[in-house]
Amino acid sequence: MDMKGLQLSLSVPNQASSPANPDRAQEPRPATQETLAPGALLLRGIAAAFVPILLDDLARIVAEAPLRHMKTPSGLRMSVAMSNCGPLGWISDRAGYRYSALDPDRGRPWPPLPASFLQLAQSAAAQAGFPDFVPDACLINRYAPGAKLSLHQDKDERDFSAPIVSVSLGLPAVFLLGGLRRADRPSRHLLQHGDVVVFGGPSRLRYHGILPIQAADITAHPQLENIRINLTLRKAR
DNA sequence: CAGTATCG
């Protein structure tokens, strides 16, 4: 049977609807914000004005520190390709999850955190009630169609008082936001190009994840053809 | 357990 047709006909609970008018599908969306949970805020479209400089900086970063598929501690390949910038980078291998000042693939420091990343993250954090956010790590995630990130907690940082700031570019994704226990049923939220999620305070340790990405035609940015890029800024130390 | 396999 045609499972794709069936899935397209099903509504996704708790998920925002897409624009009905195709002519407006890639217009800049007005900046709106939605509280997903206490301490978790979705800022729709706020990265739009930053996109050209973000992509320019991103191209230089991944030219120096290439995206790669890390391994889980159990030795399995992650479907999301990752790199980092900033003083610290999140890495995963058989030795576990941790932050490292050196890119293990190159034996060199990660590229610097660009001003564009820092300014966007601090602006988003301030709007969410975290005016003093100073990230020291940015994880870069590249999702091709089919890539996903199953439900997990960000708990490798020393300082849980700082929020996580997550920037979405390119293909849309369904974001799962769970509770503090893995068994808590997640809510679902559509993340689109230019959206930023900030989660901190009582939501800092919520389980979260991304459903498998679906291919689509976004057309606006050749660098984002058929991929989703997620920038996740953190204070690791 | 940031993945995958298997089950009803």
Next chain:
DNA sequence: ATAT
């Protein structure tokens, strides 16, 4: 959805 559930085990791991």
